[in-house]
Amino acid sequence: MSTPLLIVEKGSTQHRQTQILAVIYGLGIIILTPLILQPFEIGKMNRALVLSIAILGVNLVVGFNGMLALGHSAFMGLGAFVTASLIQDENWDYWHAIIPVLIVGFLIGLIVGLPALRVKGLYLALVTIAMAAVFPTLVNIEELGIAARTGGPNGKLVSEEVEAPGYLGWLPGVDGPRGGAAYRYWIIVVMVGVTLLLIRNYIRSRPGRAVIAIRDNEAGAAVYGVNLPMYKTVNFGISAALGTLAGLMWTLDKSFVAGQDFTFLLAIDFIIGLVIGGVGTLQGSLLGGLFVVWARDLTKRISVPLGFYELSGDGPLANAIFGLILILFTFFAPGGFVSLGRLISSKLIRVVPLRPDGDAIVSVDAMDPGPEANRAQTAMTMSVVGPVLMIIGWLLMNVNSLYVGIIAFVLRFQLLVLAPVALMVGLNELKAVAAGKRPDSAKGPATIAAALGAAGMAFVVVMFFVLFIQNY
Amino acid sequence: MDLVLLLQRIFDALFNSAIYSSLALALVIIYRSTGLLNFAQGEMATLAGYIAFVLLAGPSRGVYGSGVLGLLPGVPYPVALAVVGAVVFGMLSGAATERVLIRPLRDAPEMALVNVTIGMLLLINSMTAQWWGTGPRFFPPLFPTGPGENFDIFGARLRYNTIGAWMTLLVLLVVLAVLLQRTRAGLAFRAVSIDRTSAELNGIRAGRTLMYGWALAAGLGAVAASMSANIVLLEPSMMLRVLVFAFAAATLGGLDSPKGALVGGVIIGLSQTLIPAYVPFIGFELGVLPALLVMVAVLLVRPAGLFGTRRIERV
Numbered sequence: 075m076s077t078p079l080l081i082v083e084k085g086s087t088q089h090r091q092t093q094i095l096a097v098i099y100g101l102g103i104i105i106l107t108p109l110i111l112q113p114f115e116i117g118k119m120n121r122a123l124v125l126s127i128a129i130l131g132v133n134l135v136v137g138f139n140g141m142l143a144l145g146h147s148a149f150m151g152l153g154a155f156v157t158a159s160l161i162q163d164e165n166w167d168y169w170h171a172i173i174p175v176l177i178v179g180f181l182i183g184l185i186v187g188l189p190a191l192r193v194k195g196l197y198l199a200l201v202t203i204a205m206a207a208v209f210p211t212l213v214n215i216e217e218l219g220i221a222a223r224t225g226g227p228n229g230k231l232v233s234e235e236v237e238a239p240g241y242l243g244w245l246p247g248v249d250g251p252r253g254g255a256a257y258r259y260w261i262i263v264v265m266v267g268v269t270l271l272l273i274r275n276y277i278r279s280r281p282g283r284a285v286i287a288i289r290d291n292e293a294g295a296a297v298y299g300v301n302l303p304m305y306k307t308v309n310f311g312i313s314a315a316l317g318t319l320a321g322l323m324w325t326l327d328k329s330f331v332a333g334q335d336f337t338f339l340l341a342i343d344f345i346i347g348l349v350i351g352g353v354g355t356l357q358g359s360l361l362g363g364l365f366v367v368w369a370r371d372l373t374k375r376i377s378v379p380l381g382f383y384e385l386s387g388d389g390p391l392a393n394a395i396f397g398l399i400l401i402l403f404t405f406f407a408p409g410g411f412v413s414l415g416r417l418i419s420s421k422l423i424r425v426v427p428l429r430p431d432g433d434a435i436v437s438v439d440a441m442d443p444g445p446e447a448n449r450a451q452t453a454m455t456m457s458v459v460g461p462v463l464m465i466i467g468w469l470l471m472n473v474n475s476l477y478v479g480i481i482a483f484v485l486r487f488q489l490l491v492l493a494p495v496a497l498m499v500g501l502n503e504l505k506a507v508a509a510g511k512r513p514d515s516a517k518g519p520a521t522i523a524a525a526l527g528a529a530g531m532a533f534v535v536v537m538f539f540v541l542f543i544q545n546y
Numbered sequence: 547m548d549l550v551l552l553l554q555r556i557f558d559a560l561f562n563s564a565i566y567s568s569l570a571l572a573l574v575i576i577y578r579s580t581g582l583l584n585f586a587q588g589e590m591a592t593l594a595g596y597i598a599f600v601l602l603a604g605p606s607r608g609v610y611g612s613g614v615l616g617l618l619p620g621v622p623y624p625v626a627l628a629v630v631g632a633v634v635f636g637m638l639s640g641a642a643t644e645r646v647l648i649r650p651l652r653d654a655p656e657m658a659l660v661n662v663t664i665g666m667l668l669l670i671n672s673m674t675a676q677w678w679g680t681g682p683r684f685f686p687p688l689f690p691t692g693p694g695e696n697f698d699i700f701g702a703r704l705r706y707n708t709i710g711a712w713m714t715l716l717v718l719l720v721v722l723a724v725l726l727q728r729t730r731a732g733l734a735f736r737a738v739s740i741d742r743t744s745a746e747l748n749g750i751r752a753g754r755t756l757m758y759g760w761a762l763a764a765g766l767g768a769v770a771a772s773m774s775a776n777i778v779l780l781e782p783s784m785m786l787r788v789l790v791f792a793f794a795a796a797t798l799g800g801l802d803s804p805k806g807a808l809v810g811g812v813i814i815g816l817s818q819t820l821i822p823a824y825v826p827f828i829g830f831e832l833g834v835l836p837a838l839l840v841m842v843a844v845l846l847v848r849p850a851g852l853f854g855t856r857r858i859e860r861v
Contacts, residue, residue, distance in 0.1 A: 142660060189846045196583050197845060199660070200797045204838040207790040211834060338786070342664055349661055390675035390782075397668030401647065404661045408654070 079449055079499050080423040081441050083434045088498065089425055095494055102538050104263060108256035109246050109545035116255040117327070118367050123262045124323040126363025127269055129347045130356070131316030135198075136345075137354035138277060139309050140289030141191070144341050145202030146317040148209035149179055151336030153321020155213060158230045158331045159223045168236070168326055175322045176315045183314025184307055191306040198310070206341045213333040229332030232325060236261070246546055258327050265323060266360075269316070274356055276312070285309045339393075346400050352412025361411045369396070375476050422495055442506070445513055450503040454519040457496035457526035460489045461533075493530025500524030552820075553702035559819035560812070561777070562791075564711035567811025568718070568770040569785070569792035570799070572763040574807045578739045579759040580648065582659045583793070586666035588785030590639060591767030593670050595775045595784075596678055598632035598768075599685055625686050629772040633765045640764025644757045652753075667786075675782040682779035688714075688772060711773050718766065719808070725762075735759055790834070791818070794841040800854020809852060813840065 082088040108116055128150050135143040153175050160166040160174065186205060190198040213224040224230055236258055242248060248257045276282045284305045287295035296302055325331055347366040352358025373392040407414055426434045426441075443449065467485025470478050500523030506512045507520065569587060576584045602624060647662050689710030696703040726732035737745040738755045746752050771785055778784050795814045799806020814837045821836035850856045 136657065142657065189842050192849060196801070197797065197849070199583060200793050201842060201845070204790060204794060204834075204841065207787070208834050208838060342668065345661065345664055353657065390672035390680070393668045393672035394676065397665040397670075397672065400665035400668070401662055404654075404658050404665065405650070408658060 077441065077443055078420060078422055078424040079452060079495060080502065081426060081438050082423065083426050083438055084428050088502075091498070092423065092494075099490060105246050106538070106541055106545075108248075108259050110541060113255045116259050118371060120255065120259055120262050120327045121324075122364045122367035123259075123266050123360075124320050124327060124363070125343070125347060125366055126360045127266060127323060128317050128320035129344050129351065129362045129366075130269070130273060130359035131313040131320065132344045132348050133353065133356075133359045134273070134285075134313040134316065135310055136348060137358075138282070138289060139285050139306060141306065141310075142196060142199035143202045143310070143313070144199055144338075144345065145186070145205040145209075146313075146344050147336045147338065147340035148202075148205045149183070149314045149317025150321040150324065150340070151209050151213070151331075151333065152182065153179055153318025154324045154331045154336070155224050155230070155321070156318065157322040157325040158225075158232050161234055161325070162230065162232050163223065168234075168322070171322060172319070175318050179315035179318030179321075180311040182318075183311035186314070187307045187310035188303075191310060192303050203338070203341075206338045210333040210337050224333065225331070227333070229330055232329045232331075234329075236326060236329075246542075262323055262327065265319075269319065270356055270360070273316075277356070281305060281308070343396075346396055348410075349400060349408075350403050350410050352410035353408075355410075355412045358410055358412045365411070369399070372476065372480070422491075442511060445511065447512065447516075449499055450512070450516040450520040450523060453496045453499035453503065453523035453527070456492045457500070457523045457530065460492035460496065460530055461526070464489045489530055490534060493527050493534060495527070496523045497527025497531055500527055550701040553700060555819055555823055556816065557699075557702055557704045557708060559815045561705070561708040561711055561815075562818065563812045563815025564708070564715050565770050565774045565788060565811075566791045566795045566814050567808045568715050568766050568773075569788055570795035570807035570811050571719075571722075571804055572766040572770070573792055573796045574799075574801060574804055575759055575763040575766070577796070577801045579735065579756050580644075580659070582648075582656070582663070584763070585660065585663040585789070586643075586670060587663075587763065587767055588789030588792070589667050589670035589674075590636065590643070590764050591771035592780075592782060592785045593639065593674055594632040594636035594764070594768030595685070595771035595780055596674055597635045598628040598772050598775070599678075599683055599780055601628040601631045602686065603683075625688055629688065629769070632772055633768045636764040636768030637761040640760040640762075640767075641757045643764070644760035645753075648760070649753050649756070671782050671786070678782070680782055682781040682784075685772075685775035685780045687776040691776070714769060714773065715808075718769065719804070722762070722804070731755070731758060787834075791815075791837060794838055798841050798844050798851055800851030802855055803851065803853035806851055806853035 080088070082092070107119055111119065128146050131149070132143055132146050135141050156175050156178055157168070157171050160171045161168065186201060187198065190201040212220070214221060214226050236254065242257070242260075245257070245260050248260065277286070284295065284300045287298065287300055288302060288305060292302065324335075343366050347362030348359065349362075350365050351360065351362025370392060373395050376391070376395075403410060409416075424441075426436055426438060429435055463485045467482040470482035470485065473479070473482070500520045503512060503516055503520035504524060507514065507517045569591065572587055572591075573584060576582060576587070643666070647666070648659065651658050651662065687707060689707045691705060691707045695707075696705045697709075698704075724732075726736060734745065734750045734755045735758060737748070737750055738752045742752050745755075767785075770788070774788065775784070778788075791814050792811070795810035796807050797810070798813055799808070799810030817840045818834070818837040825836070844851065848854075
C-alpha cells in the first residue's frame, strides 16, 4: 500500500463526501453520548471536555507560540472560584459570569505574562510553575477576605442547580434519568464547540499567524514587523482566559470548588493531554482531554498480581503509568494521537491541493496506479475483514477483562472507517474498469467491496437509529 | 524592631537557604550543559533520600538501624555512610538518566526534553509513593539538632545543623570549582557548555561529558535531600516544594550562574521567612508568595537574573 487507496482533488465531490462523513460521525457521537452512557460516565465526559478547553489554552502557548507554560491549573482554579463566588455570593447567572471570568483571566494572564514574555527562554515556565505551586495555598488565606470568598480549605459549594428549561426538554438525554448531567453535557458541548470555532479563527487570523511565526522563527517574525512582546503577551492572555473559562465550566459541572483540585499535578495533566493528543493542533486538545480523563479511569481498574505483591492502579501507580506514557510518546510518537491518525489516513486517502486557478497541482489521473493495481482486492479484503472483526469484537465484549474490553471496543469501531473506505474505493474501481484502466478481472472484487462496504454503512446507520430510538 | 529576633529569624532561614542553594546549583549545572530545566531534579533527590533511608532502616517498614548499615558491626557514623551511599546512587541514576533518556533526544525540540523530565517526575514520585507509602518517615539528622546544640550570637541561636549544612555546601562548591577549573574533564565540561559543536570538533565526547554533569547534579540533589529529610520528614513529595524554591533561586541568580544559585538560594530563603514575619497581611502559610514575587520583580528589572549572562543572539 505505498500509494493511498483514494486520491481525490480538494473540493471534489468525493472529498466533500469524506468531509460530510466526518461531520456526521462527529454529530452521531455527540448525540449518542448522553443517551447511551451512564450518568457518572456522562460526568466523566463533561470533565474531559472541560479539561480539553484548559488543554487548548496550554496549546495556544506551548503548541502555537512555542513557549512553555505550566501554570494553567491556577488559571482554571481562578476561573472556578470567581464563578463560584459570583454565583453563590452575588447571585449571578452562569451566562452572565462568563464575561467577567474571561476578562479576569485575560488580565491576570497579561500581568503574569508580561514580565516573563519580554525575554526569550524558559522564564515563562518558571513563573507559571511558581503560580501553580502557590495557588492551592493562596485560596486558603484569611487575609483580604480570600478565604471567605473561596470557602478556604473546605471548598465552596454552589447551591444553584443547573436545570434544563422546559423548551430544551427535547435534547437527547435531558428528559430522563440522566437529566442533570446530560443537560450540563449539552451546555458544555456548545461552549466547547463555540470556543473551538473562535480559536480556530483566531489561529487563522493575522494575529494567529503572527503567533505561529514567532514559534517558527522568532527573529524572522521580528524582521517582518511582528511586535514580539505584544503578540506573545496577548496570546498568553487569551490562553489564560481559556483556562478561566475551563474553570467556569468546572464549577458548572461539579457545583463544588476546592483549592486542592487545582494543584501542580493538574497542570501536569494538561501537559500530558497536550502531548498525547497532539501539540499544535486543535483536535489534539480535544483528544488530550478525553485521554486524560478516560485513561485515569482505566488505570484505576488495573491490578497486576505479582505473586507476593499486588500492583493496583487505584493508587499512586496511575501517575507512574501516566509518566511512562508521556515519556514513551515523547520518544516514539512526538506528534501524539493526531499524528498517528494522520499516518493511518495517509495510507487511505490523499487529498490533492488545488492551484489558485482551480486545477489540481498534480492531475489525479496521473497518479492512477495503472492496470496492475490491486486496489480492488485490498478494498475487498477490507470490506470482508471489517464485519468479521466487528463480530469478534462483539463476542469479546462478554469477556470480563479490562484489556479484552479495550480490544473489543477498538474492534467494533474500526467498521466506522473500513466500511466507507471500501465502499468508495469499490465504486472508484468499478469506474476505472469501465474506463478500461483495469483488467476486467478487477470487476468482481470491486463489486464485492462496494456491496459489502455499502452494507457496512447501512449497518452503521441502522445501529445509530436503533440506539437513538431505544434510548431517546 | 527586635534585633535579636531578626537575627534569630535570619539564622533560621539560613538552613532552608542552604537546601535551596544546593538544589538550585544542581539545576544550574544541568541548565548550563544541556540547556534544560530538569523538573525531575527534586524527585531524583527524593529517591536518593529514600536510598539513604533504606541503607539505614531496611527496605520497607524496618526500624532505624536494621538496614544494611546496621548489619555492619562497628560502623561509627552510619548516617554519614548512608548519605555517601545515597550520593553514589544519585550520581549513578543521574548518569543513567542522561544516557538513556536525554542523549537520544539531543536533536529533539526543547519541549520533548521537558516532557521527559515531567514524565520522570511523575514516575519517580509515584513509584516511591507506591513502594514506601505516602506517609512521612523519620530520617536521622546529619548534624546535631538537639536543644542547646547551637552557638549563641548576640542572644540568637545559630544551630549546628545550619552551620553543618553550609559547611557541606561550601565544601561541595570548592570541590565543584576544582573539578571544573583544574581538571581535564572540567575543561571539557565547560567547553561543551559554551559550544557543543565546537567542543565535539575538538575531539571532546560531548555525550559522556554531559553524563558527568548529570551525575554531579544528581549527587548534589542527593546531598540536599539527605540534609533536609530530617527537617521536612522523608516523604515522596518532599522535594517538589523545595524544587519550586530552587527554581526561583536559580532564576533569581541567573540560570547559568553557580554563584547566582548560591545567592539566589539565600535571598529566596530569607524572603520566605522574613517577609511574612514583617509584612502584616502575609501569613506564614503563604511564605511561598513573597519569595516568588521577589523572583518576578528581579525578572522585570534584570531578565537574565543577578549574575546570569545576557543572551545575545545573532540573526
